[in-house]
Amino acid sequence: GEHADTCKVPILTSISPPVTKLCACDLLVAQCDANCCCDPDCSAEDFSLFTTCSIPIVTGDSRLCSQKAAVYSLDVEANPPERIFKVIDQVNPNLFCIHATNYKQALSFSTPEMPTSENFDELLQRFGSATFSAEPDSWNENTNVPTPSDANETYRYEYGVPIQTVDAFLRLPSPVVSSWCSDANPAGFLVNQATKCIRSVSVEKCGTIQAVSMLFYINSSILTVNISVQSIAFQSLNGTRTLLNGTEVLRLPVVLDELCINIVLGVSYHITYTDTGEITEAAAAFVLGAINKEALSIEQSFAISFTQVNTEPVALSGNPGYIVGLPLRAGFWSQGYPCLGETFLASTNKYSQLTILHSTSSQDCLAAQGARTPVLFGYNMISGCTLRITAAMKCQPLTQTLLDLLKGQSFPEYVASFGNSQAQDVLDWVPITHLHSSEQRIYSTSQSSCQIPVSLEIEVKWTKYGSLVNPQARIVNVTATITTTTLMQLPSGRERTIPVTSSVVFTDVSSPAEPGYKAWPTIHAKLPFDFFFPFV
Numbered sequence: 001g002e003h004a005d006t007c008k009v010p011i012l013t014s015i016s017p018p019v020t021k022l023c024a025c026d027l028l029v030a031q032c033d034a035n036c037c038c039d040p041d042c043s044a045e046d047f048s049l050f051t052t053c054s055i056p057i058v059t060g061d062s063r064l065c066s067q068k069a070a071v072y073s074l075d076v077e078a079n080p081p082e083r084i085f086k087v088i089d090q091v092n093p094n095l096f097c098i099h100a101t102n103y104k105q106a107l108s109f110s111t112p113e114m115p116t117s118e119n120f121d122e123l124l125q126r127f128g129s130a131t132f133s134a135e136p137d138s139w140n141e142n143t144n145v146p147t148p149s150d151a152n153e154t155y156r157y158e159y160g161v162p163i164q165t166v167d168a169f170l171r172l173p174s175p176v177v178s179s180w181c182s183d184a185n186p187a188g189f190l191v192n193q194a195t196k197c198i199r200s201v202s203v204e205k206c207g208t209i210q211a212v213s214m215l216f217y218i219n220s221s222i223l224t225v226n227i228s229v230q231s232i233a234f235q236s237l238n239g240t241r242t243l244l245n246g247t248e249v250l251r252l253p254v255v256l257d258e259l260c261i262n263i264v265l266g267v268s269y270h271i272t273y274t275d276t277g278e279i280t281e282a283a284a285a286f287v288l289g290a291i292n293k294e295a296l297s298i299e300q301s302f303a304i305s306f307t308q309v310n311t312e313p314v315a316l317s318g319n320p321g322y323i324v325g326l327p328l329r330a331g332f333w334s335q336g337y338p339c340l341g342e343t344f345l346a347s348t349n350k351y352s353q354l355t356i357l358h359s360t361s362s363q364d365c366l367a368a369q370g371a372r373t374p375v376l377f378g379y380n381m382i383s384g385c386t387l388r389i390t391a392a393m394k395c396q397p398l399t400q401t402l403l404d405l406l407k408g409q410s411f412p413e414y415v416a417s418f419g420n421s422q423a424q425d426v427l428d429w430v431p432i433t434h435l436h437s438s439e440q441r442i443y444s445t446s447q448s449s450c451q452i453p454v455s456l457e458i459e460v461k462w463t464k465y466g467s468l469v470n471p472q473a474r475i476v477n478v479t480a481t482i483t484t485t486t487l488m489q490l491p492s493g494r495e496r497t498i499p500v501t502s503s504v505v506f507t508d509v510s511s512p513a514e515p516g517y518k519a520w521p522t523i524h525a526k527l528p529f530d531f532f533f534p535f536v
Helices: 120-127 395-407
Strands: 066-075 082-091 193-200 227-235 241-243 254-256 259-273 279-292 297-308 330-333 355-357 372-374 381-390 414-416 429-439 449-465 472-488 495-508
Touching: 227 259, 279 297, 355 381, 355 449, 355 495, 381 395, 395 449, 395 472, 395 495, 414 472, 472 495
Parallel strands: 227 279, 259 297, 429 472, 449 495
Antiparallel strands: 066 082, 193 297, 227 241, 254 259, 259 279, 330 414, 355 372, 381 495, 414 429, 449 472
16 A cells, blocks of 8 residues: 555654764774774774674664665775775665654653643643643644754763764864874763874965864864854964964964964863753863974874863862872862752862971971972872970960961861862762870970970871772871970070971772682772763
8 A cells, every 4th residue: 555645653762862873883982893884983994804794784763664775885805805885765665654754743752841830720721631632733844943942952961971062072182003193082071181192284285184273173063052262372483372362263274484374283172061961161272383394293282171160170189099199189068068059068278189388498487387288199298397486485376376387277177089079079078087196395394384286197098999900099088196295384585496297198008809819890990981882
């Protein structure tokens, strides 16, 4: 029999992500899959090594009556073997097939309208009777016109998922096998990256090389978010950089007096996102430069960073585990907690770091007031100064001065257990345990005495966390011990000099593996961001 003009059959498809993956064997991100002839990441050199096409034909929805189909095969008689690709018209022999999908809402589940005090009466009138119809009043034949819900549709990312653009992914060029740039590296959500690579250039062709043009990095929007230009700096041939005024006009490569100017030497993306994983803003900062006719290649640098809306950007000290030599991140209890919408921790200084007394060349404690140095992970540290005490000094002001000197203006209450711990993740922060000890020092036979702090000792206990193949450094305990001494009242005209010290000790408390026991990664080990790609 003849097929109907239109078959309104609901097709159950996934709501997100709004991307249909036709090449089912394309599993690796920015890499060629073996024997996957439809993988766009494969080159002619890769095809010459294939033995067969694991998926010989690629089509869309198999329930359509007719559609275009991509057919792949290998010409093994060629030297080297080549992939053969052609497009054919495929007809579905099934009697029951879909001739046209002119009802776009049937292709996915629509988000139900939640009842509120404003729309309750309207919903009751529509759906309150024994029977009702959700079918629209008229079929919309123009499927290219977006509905209001489509126009407002946003994409919510999870950690490590490649950031989608309207045509592919947001690319962050990086070296792959050699130091030469590869443009096939996708930027992962919340994955801070910084790369450098070499790009082949020449003055004669600089205007035709896409990768040295600003347009190459901002011409594709991140779905509904356009990439804006945050700043443009120009680097001269001798390395001097100058910030240019005006970011509205694109500065494209151009040949001028045997020089090619406005070529891209560096790009830094900055992505702003919400706590639900929606990208709201994207900006790019460019470094442009010039080359002469003797130059055959340039070094390009690329970076990407992320900031949550309504928060200040904080430098991380690892991802996830701490990296040796980077500062310990610290903070204190915020007044907003335990409200879930508030920040749990607030920073103690502009860098959110744990600090100790900074030694000066004069070794004078009064001159060293306010000078602090960050505690670096894995580095045992000691610093100090000397304090000259006179008989005129009062006990209470002296004690407070020494405490401020040792602990700083606002000593933190918590230390991040991981280098990338977020402020709102309560369980990712370790409380600092405070202890006190005393020692006896007698400077006079007078019975009047004063207890003053003379040292601060910080012990940081950490352990190797996760897989034995790639262990991550995690802080499990922090102890701060203040040591006091007894200072007797000095006679009039007498002076004493006492040493004041601060120290930090790191202790590895990792449990050794049992003999003969094969250790597997723990349940908390973090997999690569593209491990389950294309599945979430």
